[in-house]
Amino acid sequence: MKHITHWIGGKPWDGEAERHGDVYDPATGQVTGQVDFAGPAEVDLAVAAAKDAFKTWRRVSLARRATTLFAFRELVRDHATELAKLITEEHGKVAADAAGEVARGLEVVEFACGIPHLLKGGYSENVSTNVDSYSIRQPVGVVAGITPFNFPAMVPMWMFPLAIACGNTFVLKPSEKDPSASLLIASLWAEAGLPDGVFNVVQGDKVAVDAILAHPNIAAVSFVGSTPIARYVYENGTKAGKRVQALGGAKNHMVVLPDADLDLAADAAVSAGFGSAGERCMAISAVVAVDPIGDELIAKIKDRVANLRVGPGTDERSEMGPLVTGPHRDRVASYLDSGVREGATLAVDGRVHPVIGGEQSGFWLGPSVLDHVTPEMSCYTDEIFGPVLSVLRAPSYQEAVDLVNDSRYGNGTAIFTNDGGAARRFVSEADIGMVGVNVPIPVPMAYYSFGGWKSSLFGDTHVHGTEGIHFYTRGKVVTSRWLDPSHGGVNLGFPVNT
Numbered sequence: 001m002k003h004i005t006h007w008i009g010g011k012p013w014d015g016e017a018e019r020h021g022d023v024y025d026p027a028t029g030q031v032t033g034q035v036d037f038a039g040p041a042e043v044d045l046a047v048a049a050a051k052d053a054f055k056t057w058r059r060v061s062l063a064r065r066a067t068t069l070f071a072f073r074e075l076v077r078d079h080a081t082e083l084a085k086l087i088t089e090e091h092g093k094v095a096a097d098a099a100g101e102v103a104r105g106l107e108v109v110e111f112a113c114g115i116p117h118l119l120k121g122g123y124s125e126n127v128s129t130n131v132d133s134y135s136i137r138q139p140v141g142v143v144a145g146i147t148p149f150n151f152p153a154m155v156p157m158w159m160f161p162l163a164i165a166c167g168n169t170f171v172l173k174p175s176e177k178d179p180s181a182s183l184l185i186a187s188l189w190a191e192a193g194l195p196d197g198v199f200n201v202v203q204g205d206k207v208a209v210d211a212i213l214a215h216p217n218i219a220a221v222s223f224v225g226s227t228p229i230a231r232y233v234y235e236n237g238t239k240a241g242k243r244v245q246a247l248g249g250a251k252n253h254m255v256v257l258p259d260a261d262l263d264l265a266a267d268a269a270v271s272a273g274f275g276s277a278g279e280r281c282m283a284i285s286a287v288v289a290v291d292p293i294g295d296e297l298i299a300k301i302k303d304r305v306a307n308l309r310v311g312p313g314t315d316e317r318s319e320m321g322p323l324v325t326g327p328h329r330d331r332v333a334s335y336l337d338s339g340v341r342e343g344a345t346l347a348v349d350g351r352v353h354p355v356i357g358g359e360q361s362g363f364w365l366g367p368s369v370l371d372h373v374t375p376e377m378s379c380y381t382d383e384i385f386g387p388v389l390s391v392l393r394a395p396s397y398q399e400a401v402d403l404v405n406d407s408r409y410g411n412g413t414a415i416f417t418n419d420g421g422a423a424r425r426f427v428s429e430a431d432i433g434m435v436g437v438n439v440p441i442p443v444p445m446a447y448y449s450f451g452g453w454k455s456s457l458f459g460d461t462h463v464h465g466t467e468g469i470h471f472y473t474r475g476k477v478v479t480s481r482w483l484d485p486s487h488g489g490v491n492l493g494f495p496v497n498t
Contacts, residue, residue: 002033004179006042006203007186009049010196013042021176021205026092026322027312027362033090035179038204043171043211046200050142050169051217053197058139058167062116065165069113071192072161076106076185083153083184088313090178091152092321092363093276095313104443105157108464111446112161118469119166131481137473139167140243141219144212146233148225149175149324150279150385156182158450158463159222160199166472168220169198173212177324179203213237220471222463223247224281226383227409227455234458245471246458247281247451249383250411254284254440255400255426257417258293264438265416266300269389272414272440274308274367277320278332278387281456282412282434282441285384286373287391288400294393298347298371301389305348305367311356318356322363323386329363332386339370339379339390347371350387375403383409397422405431410453414440433457 004023006013017036025032038046076083084098093101112118123134145159152174160170174182182201189199202208212218213236220243223233227248237244254272256265272284289297311318323329333351340346346368353366365387373380373390380390394400404413414436415426423437433452436442444450444465451462461471 001031002180004033004035004183004203006036006038006046007183007199007201008042008046009200010190012183013045015042019207023090023177023179024325025089025362026324027314027360029326029361029363033180035176035203037176038173038202038208038211040207040211042204043202043208043215046171046202047142047215047217049197050171050200053195054139054141054169057169057195057198060167062119065167066113066115068193069109069115069161069165072189072194073106073109073113075188075192076102076109079184079188080106083181086180086184087152087178088321090180091149091324093313094318094321095316097276097321098313101151101154105151105154107446108157109161111464112165115165118466119473127479130483131479133477133479135475135477137166137469137475140472140474141168142171142217143168143220143222143472144171144173144218146173146209146212146221146223146225147175149177150276150281152178152181153185155224156185158224158468162464162468163472164194164198166469168472169200171200171202171212171218173202173204173208176203176205209233210236213242214240216240218242220244221246222471224463226385230458243471244459245451245461245463247463248456248458249385249409250281250283250452250456251286251380251383251407251409252282252284252412252414253286253288253404253407254413255288255290255394255404255415256293256297257290257397257415257419257422259418260293260416261418262293262297262300266297266304268414268416268438268440269297269301270304270308270367273389274305274320274387277323277365279324279385282443284414284440285388285390286380287389288394288403289391290397290400291393291395294391298369298391301369301391302348305369308353308367309356310353310364310366312360312362315356320367320387322360323365324363326363328386329365332384332388333365335379335382335384335388336368336370339373339377342377342379344373344377344379344390345371347391375406401426401429405429408455411456412436412442412452414438414442433462
């Protein structure tokens, strides 16, 4: 059984943890490892190492920072298969999905390699006589990232490459459910030449989170997770005087208009609803079929779901793996019963979907579809975070848009149509942070920023892209005058522009 611990000051922690957690293989349900849980003392050690490293790292040239990032990028590429394997072993996602996660995370690393350009300021000469002004952006100090189980490599890579490139030092608190990827990443940073203490990892649960939020030497916190915890992180972090970006949950709608290519729409609904077993905040969990195409669309979705191959992530035939834990699987499955009780139709019951290899003891739930869902049902109002697709019917475009906008979440949405005017109108009218047109999962590229609206985001700044640069830096404006040595003299008048 493997042992997973913290990474502090450039090496694995060698202390004795007071508390531990079990790490499971979701495909078998078996415990495969034990992870140390950090308390306030371990968080203090990591922050102290980061604070000490910040003194010198902030002064390292942009050229050297970029060189270190390029080296880290190459090492992650070289170890991408190993990193993806760890994700499959502890999260359960299939190999192709895990590899895709690593690839998307690397896009942010590549964006951060351009830090010499990204940190360029502005300069104005002679704003007043012989007076120049210019703007610079400087690192904020020790920053922390608290990341979820569903993307143990990609979501941390949304954060730490930019934070470190900007001259900050970083403390990562990954999910205790799949912690091993964080240690491999830490070792690759060390191999890339990152100075000790610039990147640290503390494993753990709420105790570690609370210690991070209260720590006086942490200047900023980035978080991705459920909406209740995002709100908790934002309220407690800001109360402690920190800068906080906290990305919460989602209920992403896919609106299908009657003129849409229904085969394309059905493919998209199944792909976006059941990829990563639905355990992603950009999954499509609600399809809004605008009359009269509901029945035809449901039939096409059912045909595709029947052919999905569910099985262990280590089996190359598998298209969808298990859920991350037994309790989470049970909670997700409970929405099938509650949906039927509240009036929905169970069009596809994933509890009877076959699993490759026969009867399995892991945390399995196949792709499931609830039809004739209405907005007051709990399967619609709650973020299920699993392979359950809810289908709603809307009599018109306007009622479909109203459904999207009335949701308390605002992460992502999509419209499927061949009408350019309707698509343009939807992009304008949707009160959602990320919108796709015939694209079911509109996750932006690294040079744009990722984030939702409403209860999907607490704070003002999205992650990565230019907003990520701004989050991890503070703006400073300098006004300077270098006098001609042949002039001078005392002048007690009020300074004015001349």
